Amino acid sequence: RRYAGAMTRVAGLLLAAGAGRRMGRPKATMRTAGGQPWLTRATRALHDGGCSPVVVVLGAAADEARPLLAGQDVQVVLAEDWASGMGASLRAGLAALISGEPAAGAALIHLVDLLDVGPEVVARVRGHAAPDVLARADYGHGPAHPVLIGREHWAGIVASATGDRGARDYLRERQVLTVDCSDLADGRDVDTPADLAALPTEPGSARET
Numbered sequence: 001r002r003y004a005g006a007m008t009r010v011a012g013l014l015l016a017a018g019a020g021r022r023m024g025r026p027k028a029t030m031r032t033a034g035g036q037p038w039l040t041r042a043t044r045a046l047h048d049g050g051c052s053p054v055v056v057v058l059g060a061a062a063d064e065a066r067p068l069l070a071g072q073d074v075q076v077v078l079a080e081d082w083a084s085g086m087g088a089s090l091r092a093g094l095a096a097l098i099s100g101e102p103a104a105g106a107a108l109i110h111l112v113d114l115l116d117v118g119p120e121v122v123a124r125v126r127g128h129a130a131p132d133v134l135a136r137a138d139y140g141h142g143p144a145h146p147v148l149i150g151r152e153h154w155a156g157i158v159a160s161a162t163g164d165r166g167a168r169d170y171l172r173e174r175q176v177l178t179v180d181c182s183d184l185a186d187g188r189d190v191d192t193p194a195d196l197a198a199l200p201t202e203p204g205s206a207r208e209t
Contacts, residue, residue: 010129010148011097011104012051012122014042014074016112017059017082017089022192027113028058028065037068042112047073049122051108055096057089058082075100087161094154105131107154109147109167113190115199121181122146128177135177139187143178147171 016028016039023030030038039056046054054074058065059082066076079092090109097107106129108122121137125148128135133150136143147167149157157167181187190196 008129009102009104009106010051010126011107012043012046012049012054013090013093013097013107013109014039014046014054014056014112015086015089015093015109016042016065017057017062017079017092018086019060019083023190023196024193026061026065027190029061029068032115038112038115039065039068040072041115042110043069043072043074045117045119045122046108046110048119049108050119050126051122053100053102053104055093055100057093059089085162085164086166087163090161090166091158094149094158098154098158104151105129106133106148106150109145109149111145111189114145114185114187115190116185117146117187118185120184121187124181124184125179128179133177134171134174135179136171137181137187138178139185140182141188143171143176144187148179 020027028039043054055077056074057077057079059079062078077092077096079089081088108126125137125146131150132152133148135148137146138144157170160170161167
């Protein structure tokens with residue numbers, strides 16, 4: 001198989017293409033109170049958690065978001081049909097990994113708005129990697145991200161991911177390992193200004209300026 005010899009290599013796939021309509025702006029363009037782009041916060045979590053390579057999928061405001069990744073060891077992929085939903089981002093990212101080198105045995109799917117999910121969560125989920133694996137983090141409030149998808153599932157997900165459901169239907173029909181990360185993070189998406197306002201305000205918090 002093409003990924004023979006790379007069974008434990010896990011690629012990081014950051015989905016950051018959405019318009020952020022509930023937030024009022026694309027989340028790929030946002031920064032923390034300390035000025036750190038949400039994008040680089042997420043890519044560093046993937047890198048420091050052991051993922052390589054790291055692919056970032058952009059869409060809305062891509063021209064504004066791309067410079068925020070300057071100096072980062074990432075591959076940027078543009079989801080031309082990003083407006084159709086998360087499925088478009090997932091398809092674009094997995095397609096890049098399928099055709100890319102070096103080959104990976106699994107992909108860890110991360111979202112740009114999971115501000116308290118750090119490398120410890122990434123490393124714990126990544127530790128279950130195998131080409132046939134399906135696993136995802138759980139923080140005590142149901143299935144969440146990041147999601148670990150073995151390479152044997154990539155083609156099926158590319159074929160089935162549509163709209164904003166992404167891989168949800170594919171995962172629902174299969175056995176998925178739950179990885180308890182409730183001791184490491186809350187893992188909730190920051191979708192609205194109210195969510196942002198509710199974040200901690202202590203030094204190092206993720207609140208936007």
